[in-house]
Amino acid sequence: MEHSPLNPAEKFDASRAGEYARQSRIALAGYDACHELAACVLAASLGNGVPARILVVGVGGTAQEIILLSALEPAWTFVGVDPSPSMLETATEHLKANGLLDRTQLLLGTVDDLPNDAAYDAATLIGVLHHVQGDDHKRSLLRSIQARLKPDAPLIVAANHYAYAEQPFLLKVWGERWRQQGATSDEVKAKLGKILQGADPPRSEEAVQGLLHDAGFGDCQRFFSSLFWGAWVTSKVA
Structure with a gap:
């Protein structure tokens, strides 16, 4: 069966979801450090103790973004989307274990299933972009996120990029x-x-920047790197 370009959920079935936490930490040396730094980058961007609503795209699996962001900023709430039922179920278990379901709304689907309004103070897209086939579909995803962010809102992007x-x-x-x-x-x-x-994956760091510019984001700044992996922060152009 071919994977749909915008919905890579087919390859994240129950067996892969079950092993995701361990496998991802091997495949990405520094998995936890990347997520920890992403939380610090968003806190530095938005300010300490300021209430914020965060969109987490591709929340499935560990829900590590929400776990670390919520610990650093207790006033933040989250909306997480993921197209894989198995990955979303696993994320729900992690959030429940950490007492975070009351601060999190989870949606089985994609960003396009959310209301098309600028309702979010920030967003994360971690471990997703290199699974989206073709630059046109990558741009489409990034534009969907951009349309739902407030002016100047930060976006964390982390993905393989070679x-x-x-x-x-x-x-x-x-x-x-x-x-x-x-x-x-x-x-x-x-x-x-x-x-x-x-x-x-995008073929270079410059390719990542080009995709972000095309989607209405400004220059990005890299804050983490590990072999193929890079992590950047950018912001919506007002």
Whole structure:
């Protein structure tokens, strides 16, 4: 079955959702540090102790964004969207365990399913962009987020941003990362084969910036990097 360009939910089924917390921390060295810094970046952007409504796009899996943002800023509330039922269910379990369901509205769907008004003080898009096929669909997603943000609202974007096949050394390092965590040689080969399928990361940091400019955001500033991964903060152009 082919994956739909705007809805990569098909590959995030129950089995993948169940292993997501562990797998993501291996695949992305510094997973927790990236999320911790993202929380600090948003707090620095919006100000301490200021009530804010945060849109979390692709909340499924760990819901780590909400867990860390809520701990740093108790006055913030959240709306999380995810197109995968299994990933959203797993996120709900994590939020419930952390007592955060009363501060969070969860929606099974996409940003386009939200009201088209500028209702959010900030947004996060972490681990999503490289799963969206084609620049046109990436721009569409970013424009949908932009339309729902207040003027000058910050956006955190974190994703892989190299064409994997053009970075053979980084792929080799990434394979060693898996071996370091106990994967066998055959498992490493399978992981390397899997990363080359079903994802379409922007080809460079400049490509990420271009997509953001096209969608109505300003210049971005990178605050985290790990192999293929980068994390940036930008803001809606008023």
